[in-house]
Amino acid sequence: MDVTCDGDRIEVTGNKRFPVNEGGLCLKGWTAAETIRHPERLLSPLVRSAAGALDPASWQDAIDRIATAIHATQAAYGRDAVGVFGGGSLTNEKAYLLGKFARVALGTSNIDYNGRFCMSSAAAGASKALGLDRGLPFPLEDIPHAEAILLVGGNLAETMPPVMRYFEAQQRNGGALIVADPRRSPTAQWAKLHLALRPGSDAALANGLVHVLIRDSLVDRSYIDSRTEGFDEVRQLAASYWPERVETLTGVPQGQIVEAARILGEARTSMVLTARGAEQQSRGVDNVLAFVNIALALGKVGTPFSGYGTITGQGNGQGGREHGQKADQLPGYRHIDDPGARRDVAAVWGIPESELPGPGKSAYELIESAGQPDGIRALLVIGSNPSVSAPNGSKVADCLGRLDFLAVADFFLSETASVADVVLPAAQWAEEDGTVTNLEGRVIRRRRAIDPPGQVRTDIDILCAIARALGKSAHFAFGDPESVFEELRAATRGAPADYSGISYERIEREDGIFWPCTSESHAGTPRLFETTFPTPNGRARFHAVEYLGPAEVPDEQFPLYLTTGRLLAHYQSGTQTRRVAQLVDAAPEAIAEIHPHVAKHHGLVDGARMVLRTRRGSAVFTSRISADIRPDTIFVPFHWPGESSANRVTNDALDPVSRMPEFKVCAARIDTDE
Numbered sequence: 001m002d003v004t005c006d007g008d009r010i011e012v013t014g015n016k017r018f019p020v021n022e023g024g025l026c027l028k029g030w031t032a033a034e035t036i037r038h039p040e041r042l043l044s045p046l047v048r049s050a051a052g053a054l055d056p057a058s059w060q061d062a063i064d065r066i067a068t069a070i071h072a073t074q075a076a077y078g079r080d081a082v083g084v085f086g087g088g089s090l091t092n093e094k095a096y097l098l099g100k101f102a103r104v105a106l107g108t109s110n111i112d113y114n115g116r117f118c119m120s121s122a123a124a125g126a127s128k129a130l131g132l133d134r135g136l137p138f139p140l141e142d143i144p145h146a147e148a149i150l151l152v153g154g155n156l157a158e159t160m161p162p163v164m165r166y167f168e169a170q171q172r173n174g175g176a177l178i179v180a181d182p183r184r185s186p187t188a189q190w191a192k193l194h195l196a197l198r199p200g201s202d203a204a205l206a207n208g209l210v211h212v213l214i215r216d217s218l219v220d221r222s223y224i225d226s227r228t229e230g231f232d233e234v235r236q237l238a239a240s241y242w243p244e245r246v247e248t249l250t251g252v253p254q255g256q257i258v259e260a261a262r263i264l265g266e267a268r269t270s271m272v273l274t275a276r277g278a279e280q281q282s283r284g285v286d287n288v289l290a291f292v293n294i295a296l297a298l299g300k301v302g303t304p305f306s307g308y309g310t311i312t313g314q315g316n317g318q319g320g321r322e323h324g325q326k327a328d329q330l331p332g333y334r335h336i337d338d339p340g341a342r343r344d345v346a347a348v349w350g351i352p353e354s355e356l357p358g359p360g361k362s363a364y365e366l367i368e369s370a371g372q373p374d375g376i377r378a379l380l381v382i383g384s385n386p387s388v389s390a391p392n393g394s395k396v397a398d399c400l401g402r403l404d405f406l407a408v409a410d411f412f413l414s415e416t417a418s419v420a421d422v423v424l425p426a427a428q429w430a431e432e433d434g435t436v437t438n439l440e441g442r443v444i445r446r447r448r449a450i451d452p453p454g455q456v457r458t459d460i461d462i463l464c465a466i467a468r469a470l471g472k473s474a475h476f477a478f479g480d481p482e483s484v485f486e487e488l489r490a491a492t493r494g495a496p497a498d499y500s501g502i503s504y505e506r507i508e509r510e511d512g513i514f515w516p517c518t519s520e521s522h523a524g525t526p527r528l529f530e531t532t533f534p535t536p537n538g539r540a541r542f543h544a545v546e547y548l549g550p551a552e553v554p555d556e557q558f559p560l561y562l563t564t565g566r567l568l569a570h571y572q573s574g575t576q577t578r579r580v581a582q583l584v585d586a587a588p589e590a591i592a593e594i595h596p597h598v599a600k601h602h603g604l605v606d607g608a609r610m611v612l613r614t615r616r617g618s619a620v621f622t623s624r625i626s627a628d629i630r631p632d633t634i635f636v637p638f639h640w641p642g643e644s645s646a647n648r649v650t651n652d653a654l655d656p657v658s659r660m661p662e663f664k665v666c667a668a669r670i671d672t673d674e
Contacts, residue, residue: 010033010036010037010430010450019141019511019512020140020162020438020440020442020512025162026160026161026162026568027161027568027569027582027583027586028569028570028571028577028583029162031580031582031583032429032430033430034579034580034581034582035411035412035428035576035579035580036428036430036431036450037453038412038579040412040413040579041411041412041425041453041454041456042410042411042412042413042417042423042425042426042456043425043453043454043455043456044056044057044425044454044455045057045058045059045061045062045422045423045424045425045455046062046413046422046423047061047062047065047421047422048420048421048422054413054418054420054423059455059457059465062422062424063465063466063469064469065421065422066380066407066422066466066469067466067469067470069378069404069405069407069421070082070106070378070405070466070470071470073377073378073404073405074106074107076377077377079106079107079108079109079357080108080109080110080357080360080374080376081108081375081376081377081378082106082108082110082376082377082378082379082380083108083110083111083360083361083366083376083378083379083380084098084101084102084106084108084110084111084112084325084379084380084381084382085111085112085113085114085363085366085367085379085380085381085382085384085386086098086111086112086113086114086320086325086382086383086384087113087114087115087314087320087382087383087384088113088114088115088118088119088313088314088315088316088317088320088321089314089315089316089320089383090113090316090320090325090382090383090459091316091319091432091434091435091436091446091481092316092319092320092322092323092434092435092436092437092443092485092488092499093434093435093460093481093484093485093488094382094383094434094459094460094463094484095113095316095319095320095322095323095324095325096323096324096331096484096487096488096491097459097460097463097464097476097478097484098111098113098324098325098382098459098463099111099323099324099325099326099329099330099331100324100349100475100476101463101466101467101476102325102357103324103349103356103357104349104351104355104467104472104475104476105463105466105467105470105472105475105476106470107355107357108357108360109327109357109358109359109360109361110327110360110361110366110376111325111326111327111360112325112326112327112360112361112362112363112366113320113321113325113326113363113384114314114363114383114384114386114389114572115314115317115320115321115325115326116326116327116362116363116364116658116659116660117280117363117364117389117390117391117660117661117663118276118280118313118314118317119135119279119310119312119313119314119317119318119321120279120284120321120326120362120655120658120659120660121279121280121281121284121285121287121288121655121657121658121660122135122274122279122284122288122310123321123658124285124288124655124657124658125279125284125285125286125287125288125289125292125658126288126292126308126310128285128289128541128543128657129288129289129292129293129296129308129540129541129542129543130292130301130308130528130529130533130534130535130540130541131533131534131535131540132333132496132528132533132534133310133321133333134318134440134441134497134515134528135309135310135311135312135317135318135439135440135441136309136310136312136439136440136441137301137302137307137308137309137441137527137528137529138305138306138307138309138440138526138527138528139440139442139514139526139527140163140166140439140440141166142271142304142305142306142527143166143167143169143170143271144166144169144170144172144173144175145170145173145269145304145305146170146175146267146269146270146271146305146306147174147175147176147267147268147269147270148175148176148177148178148263148264148266148267148269148270148271149167149170149175149176149177149178149270149271149272149273150178150180150209150260150264150270150271150272150273150291150294151177151178151179151180151187151191151273151275151311152179152180152181152202152272152273152274152275152277152278152287152291153180153181153202153274153275153276153277153278153279153664154179154181154187154273154274154275154276154277154311155181155183155185155186155187155188155275155565155566156187156275156311157185157186157187157190158185158186158187158566158567158568159313159565159566159568160311161568163311164187167190176192176193176263176267177190177191177192177193178191178192178193178194178195178260178263178264179191179193179194179195180194180195180197180202180205180252180277180278181194181195181196181197181277182196182197182198182199182277182561182563182629182630182633182635183196183563183593183628183629183630183633183635184196184628184629185628188628189628192263193256193259193260193263195250195252195256195257195260196251196252196630197250197251197252198249198250198251198561198630198632198633199550199561199562199563199633199664199665200281200283200549200550200553200561200664200665201249201250201251201547201549202277202278202281202287202290202291203283203286203287203290203545203546203547203548204241204246204249204250204547205246205250205252205257206287206290206291206293206294206545207237207238207241207246207290207545207547208238208241208242208243208245208246208249208250208252208257208261209257209260209261209264209294210234210238210241210290210293210294210297211238211239211241211242211243211246212243212257212258212261212262212265213261213264213265213294213297213298214235214238214239214297216261216262216265218261218262218264218265218266218298219265219297219298219299220297220298220299220300222299223296223299223303224296224297224299227299227302227533227539227540228296228539228540228541228542229537229539229540229541229542230541230542230543230544231296231297231542233542233544234293234297234542234543234544236544237544237545237546241547243255243257243258249547251630251632264294264298265298269300269303269304269305269306270295270298270300270306271295271300271305271306271307271308271309272291272292272294272295272300272307272308272309273308273309273310273311274287274288274291274308274310274311275310275311275313276313276565276663276664277563277565277664278291279310279660280660280661280662280663280664281550281655281660281662281663281664281665282550282551282651282653282654282655282656282660282661282662282665283548283549283550283655284655284658284660285655285656285657285658285660286543286545286548287545288310289543289545290543290545291308292308292543293542293543293545295307295308296308296540296542297542301529301540302527302528302529302530302531302533303530307529309439311439312438312439314572315429315436316436316437317439318437318438318439318441319435319436319437319443322437322497323488323491323492323497327359327360327361327362327363327366328359328360330342330345330356330491331345331488331491331492331495332491332492332493332494332495332496332497332498332499333495333496333497334495334496336356336357336358336359337358337359339353341495342356344491344493344494344495345491348487348490348491349475349491350474350475351475361375362654362659363386363390363659364390364391364652364654364659364661365654365659366379367379367386367390367396367399367400368395368399368652369399370399370400370402370403371399371402371403371404376403377403377404377405378403378404378405378406378407379400379403379405379406379407380407380408380409380466381406381407381408381409381410381416381417381420382408382409382426382459382462382463383409383410383426383459384416385410385414385415385416385417385572385573385575386400386416387400387414387415387416387419387573387641388414388415388416388573388574388575388638388640388641388645388647389572389573389638389647390647390652390661391647391650391651391652391661391662391663392616392647392648392650392651392652393616393617393645393647393648393649393650394616394617394648395616395652396647397419400416400419401419405421406419406420406421406422407420407421407422407423407424408420408422408423408424409423409424409425409426409459409462410423410424410425410426410575411425411426411428411575411576412575412576412579414573414575415573415575415641424457424462425454425455425456425457426456426457426458426459426462427452427456427457427458427459428452429446430448430449430450431448431449431450431451431452431456431458432446432448432452432458432459432460432481433445433446433447433448433480433481433482434446434481434485435481435485435504435507437515438512440514440526441514441515441525441528442512442513442514443499443502443507443512443513443514443515444507444511444512445504445507445508445512458481460478460481460484463476464476464477464478482504485504489501489502489503493518494518496516496534497515497516498515498516498517498518499515499516499517500517500518500519501513501517501518501519501520501521501522501524502515502517502524503520506520510524514526550653550662550665550666551651551653551662551665551666552615552651552653552662552665552666552667553667554632554667554668555667557667557669558613558614558615558667558668558669559632559667559669560598560632560633560634560667560668560669560670561630561632561633561634561665561666561667561668562612562614562633562634562636562649562650562665562666562667562668563633563634563635563636563664563665564635564636564637564638564646564647564650564663564664565635565637565638566637566638566639567587567637567639568586568587569583569584569586569587570583570587570637570639571639572639573638573639573641574639574640574641577639578639578640587637587639589621589622589640589644590619590620590621590622590636590637590639590640590644590646591621591622591623591624591636591637592610592612592621592622592623592624592634592635592636593624593626593628593629593634593635593636594610594623594624594625594626594629594634594670595625595626595627595629595630595631595633596625596626596627597631598631598634598670599623599625602670602672603672604623604625604670605623605625606623606624606625607622607623607624608622608623609621609622609623610622610623610670611670611671611672612634612636612649612668612669612670612671613649613668613669613670613671614649614650614651614666614667614668614669615651615666615667616648616649616650616651616652616666617648617649618648618649618671619636619643619644619645619646619648619649620643620644621636621644634668634670638650638663647663649666649668650662650663650666651663651665651666
């Protein structure tokens with residue numbers, strides 16, 4: 001997008017020259033400028049007084065307060081007693097610097113970010129099966145050429161509208177879109193085939209599709225034999241997932257299962273795409289692996305206009321998960337327990353390898369550990385609002401309350417910032433330079449258009465100021481974002497996500513560059529896996545995934561499934577979008593989408609107030625009656641705080657590999673009495 005400023009008037013326009021969206025923006029994009037000069041914008045640091053109020057303070061006082069708390073906490077409880085919580089909207093430079101700040105300035109292992117709640121299952125699954133995670137291992141421009149696409153648990157028409165033009169082109173070319181989703185969402189309504197699966201039954205559906213592909217001789221045996229391993233185990237497992245059984249497990253009619261498999265199997269080019277519906281589960285990694293099996297069985301991964309991909313969600317969901325703000329990660333997708341990676345990064349950072357901490361706690365476990373004997377006592381949050389976005393919200397509030405010290409950097413006084421000891425005003429997207437990496441793996445520029453207001457500083461300036469107060473100025477002497485990016489290039493050289501050949505100048509000249517890009521003469525890599533996979537033997541790996549079901553299923557006490565998601569008008573915890581009048585008018589309150597049969601049973605009419613209860617607690621919503629949802633399922637959005645917070649009731653069961661909470665499935669009931 002382009003930004004123009006005329007006095008106090010700021011206008012956003014689409015950049016028609018940019019190849020990815022050709023100027024197309026969603027409603028949130030067109031209204032993004034409304035938050036920049038918003039009257040509730042934080043303009044100076046706030047420090048909590050002895051009386052309990054958050055009062056304006058100087059930057060010096062705020063930074064000193066943070067440094068003093070860090071020193072006292074680590075002196076009393078050790079380095080790991082201080083934690084850092086980042087965000088998937090941070091630029092590549094900020095994500096990189098945050099990881100370095102945690103490990104060098106703080107010496108703590110305890111850093112993670114809200115992308116753990118978004119992309120971790122897809123990342124883990126793709127890495128296990130294909131050797132590398134990049135949201136789409138092919139450019140978006142390949143989508144129109146896919147004769148068949150299976151989209152699992154995604155509603156792009158509302159969550160990523162500019163991308164829908166590629167799917168519209170696919171349909172104009174005669175392609176078929178299959179959508180698997182418990183709701184007949186706007187995207188599912190637009191598809192050729194909608195598979196209304198029971199929440200949490202994704203792996204069973206995938207295994208059923210593989211069964212039909214094998215049974216009907218629609219798999220590519222030549223590709224399987226030459227480019228993969230582990231197929232025989234999958235074949236044996238899939239034998240027990242015949243269509244009649246899978247219908248019982250998923251609720252999808254067996255005829256639709258067979259039809260979907262044949263559409264995929266008979267297409268010359270096809271894609272399998274997963275999104276949060278399949279991934280935000282306690283078996284999210286298994287779900288991803290099960291759907292990757294389909295793409296591998298069809299022989300489509302690494303072939304033209306085909307393959308497996310995941311739809312990245314946050315503003316820098318791809319780059320944010322590559323450069324070290326994850327608990328087990330160093331820049332460039334390096335593993336923090338890899339001796340070679342540790343040596344390489346320590347050399348760039350100018351510290352002994354022995355001083356690098358090991359893996360820390362995942363996002364929810366980091367919060368959950370607050371105040372515990374081996375947990376964190378102080379926490380720095382940048383670019384996130386876990387009070388609303390983390391599961392089992394009442395428990396999260398208790399955990400944050402157990403901290404000895406909490407500091408938050410944000411644009412507004414979010415629900416997390418409102419309980420902090422120090423709040424730092426941070427610059428917004430139009431007020432800073434940097435890079436982000438989109439869902440294709442294309443590294444692109446974010447250009448500063450206006451100066452930050454008041455005393456607002458960028459996150460890079462904030463981190464460097466805290467590092468200086470901690471006596472680590474030599475490692476954080478960055479004059480601008482480009483100098484941070486130059487160090488990032490060095491730190492990722494030779495890594496899986498190699499940015500060493502990417503520069504600001506090249507990004508400007510080439511409209512973005514796909515990683516890996518190993519030198520300035522390297523063209524970048526729009527398409528991965530064309531000849532080999534980055535695994536020890538160069539082959540992709542099938543995984544035999546038994547369907548185990550969600551951590552919690554309906555029973556007599558809680559007879560319905562609850563699932564969550566996003567609306568067109570809002571984003572994430574709503575800290576920004578709930579402050580934009582046009583977006584609030586479009587979606588003023590939290591709704592609960594329920595089937596007419598359920599509404600009738602509970603005596604509910606459209607627009608009625610309803611209380612939804614799970615084993616974690618209750619939340620209040622406005623009923624929206626729709627035949628486009630399964631009768632056994634309720635859908636709620638997660639953009640609201642307080643009594644309408646969906647995450648007050650979601651399940652905090654974690655995937656054993658990705659540590660992803662089970663946002664998308666839990667057992668619930670409608671209470672007629674509050």
